[in-house]
Amino acid sequence: MALWQLAKEGVDAIGVEQFGVGHDRGGAGGESRIFRLAYKEGPEYVPLLLRSRELWLELNSLSPIPIFHPCGALTIGRPEHSDLSQVFNSIEQFGLDHRVLSISEMAGIYPQHRLHEGEVGIFDPAGGLLIPQQAIEAAVGAAKNHGAIVLEQTEVLEIDANSTGVAIATTNGTIRAKRAVVAAGVWSKKLLPGRSGRFEILRSVLHWFGTKDPALFMPDRFPVGIRRSGPDSNFSFFPTLDGSEIKCNLHIDKTAVADPDAFDGTISEEYSEFVKDQITGLVQGLDPGRIRAKGYLDGYSADNHPFFGDVPGHDNLTVLSGFSGHGFKIAPAIGEAVAEHVRFQRTTIDMSHMAFNRQMDDKKDLLERNSE
Template structure:
C-alpha cells in the first residue's frame, strides 16, 4: 500500500510492539527507522520468558475476540512468510473451579463468539490434577507463541521492506520540534539527533521514562517465572500438554507452558512486587515465594519434579484497568505512545501495530482500540 504522502517515522523500542509497527510501516512504503537499546529479540523486557500464551476464549472479555482472530491470522502469515515456527496451534486450556470469575468469563466468551472449543475430561490431559468442582476447557483456536523468535522475524521483514534499525542505541529524549519530532540518542558513546515527521514510542517497562505523565499510570511489576522438569519430556511437549491457565481454589492459580527445551514454565498468579527503577530489576527470589510455587505445582501437576530447574525475573507494565495504552501524547500530536499492556499484549501485537500504522498514515483506524486510548490515563 503506497502512503498518501511520503513521511519519515521513528520507532523507539524494537521489541514486542516496535518490531510489528516497523514492519507495518515499511510494508506501506513509509521511510521508517527503529531505535533499539539492546539486541533484537532480547529478553530484558515484557517479551522475555521464552514462550507466551495465545487464546481466543479470553478472560479479559469478548471485545478482544475480533482482534485476537485477526492477530492469529497475522501470526500464521508472518510464520509462512519467514519460514520460522512462531505459533504452535495446539490449543489453550483453562483449568479451574466452575465458580471462578475468570473461568466463567472464558466459557461465556466461548459461547457468545462460537469459539471452537469444548469441555474435556481429566483423562484428556492427565498431567493436570482436577479438584472437586474443577473443569477443563480446551480452546482449539489457542496455542503457543515464541516471542524472541517472533520479534526477530517481524524485524527481519521490516528490514526487507526497506526499514532501518539502530541497535545498541540509547534514546535520551524524544521531543517536538519546528520540523516535526527530534530523537536524541547515544550510540558508541556519541550523541546524535534525527528528525522525523512522527515518532512512535513503545519501550515496554521503560515507557514511563519517556513520558513522565505515564509513570504513575503504568506500574512496572516483576514477574518471577519458574521452570520444572518432568520425568518424560515428551509427556510435557506442546502437542500433549497445551499452554493455559489454572484457576482452582486457594493459591492454585497460575499459567502453565509446555516444555520447549528448558522444562515446564510456571507463572504463579499472585500479587507482583513493583519495580521502582527498570534499570535495577532485582533478580533475587526469596525462598518463601519458591515454596509457594512448588506447592502449587505439587498439588496440580504431580508429574513434575518438586524443585525448579531455573528461576528468572522479568518486567511488565500494568495499568489500573489492565488494558494497554495506544494514542497520541497530549500536547505532542506527532508522538504516539504504546505501553502498559498488562501482561497480555504480546499475542495482540500484530493488530495493535496495524492500528498504530493506520493512525500514522491515515489519522484513523477501523480497529476497535478505543478502550486503549491514552486520554483515560492522562485525564
C-alpha cells in the same frame, strides 16, 4: 510489530532498540507466551486476537524457525469462577470453537492436570504457544526486508515533539522525523515522564520445572493454559518445545519496581519452594529436583487495559504502554493498528478501551495482573 507493518505499507521507518533485537529484559522476556482466543480479560479483545492469529501465521511463514505453535489452550477451574464465566462469554459472543472437558475427560486426555471436584477444562483449539525472542527477530527481519532501518544498542535519550516534527536524541545521534511511535515498555515512564499513561512497573516471577517423561509434556500433549483453583493455585502454564520442562507463572501479588535499569531478577529459594509446593500438587509428572526461576519486568495500568494513542497535545507522538498481561499475544494486530493510525488517523478494530482519557478504577487487584 509496528515497524513491520509500517515498512510493509511503504512508510520510511527507523526502529531504535536500546539493547539487542530479541532481548529478554522487557515485557517479552521469559522464553514463551500464551496465545488464547477464548479470553477471560473481556470480549473487546477477541477481534484483536482473531486478527493477531492471522498475522502470527503470516509471520510464521516468513520465519525460518516456527514462532507460533498452535497446540491449543486450556482454561481450568470451576465454571462459576468469574474468569471462566468471561471465557464462556467470549466463546458465546464470537461463536468460538471450544470443548468443555469434565474431570474424567481431562484425566483421559490431559492426565498431567489434577483437577479439584467441580472443576472443568475449557479447550480452545485456536490457542497456542508463542516464542517471543524468535517472533521479535522475525518481525524485525520482515521489516528490514521491506526497507526499514534498525538501530540496535542505541538508547533514546529524549524525544522532542512540536508542530514541525519530532527530534529523537539518541546515543548515536539525533533522528528527525514527521512523527514517532514509542513502544518502550517499562522504560516509557523514563522516556516520556507524565506523558506515557498511568501504569506501574511490577516484578513478574517465572519458574521452570523439569519433567519425568518429556513425551507427556510436548506442546501437543500439554497445551498452554491458565488455572483458577484458589488464591495460591492460580497460575499459567507453558510447555517447552522438547517437553523437558514446563514453565509456570503463579498469579499472586506482584512487587513494585522503582527503576527498571537497576532491576535484579534473582529469586529467593524460599519463594521457589513455595511455588513448587503449589504447582507440584496440581501438575503431575514433574521433577521437583530440577527447578529454575527468574524475575522479569512488566507494566500494568490501574484497570489492566493498555494505552494506545497520541499523547494529548501532540498528534505526531503515538505511545503504546501498560500492555502487560495482554501485549504479546495481540502484538501483531496492535502493530497493524499503529500503521493504520499513523497513515489514516483511524483503526479498523475498535481501540476505545485503550484510550488515554478513559476513566480507570485505581483499586484493581494486582492478583489479576498476570504475565502470559
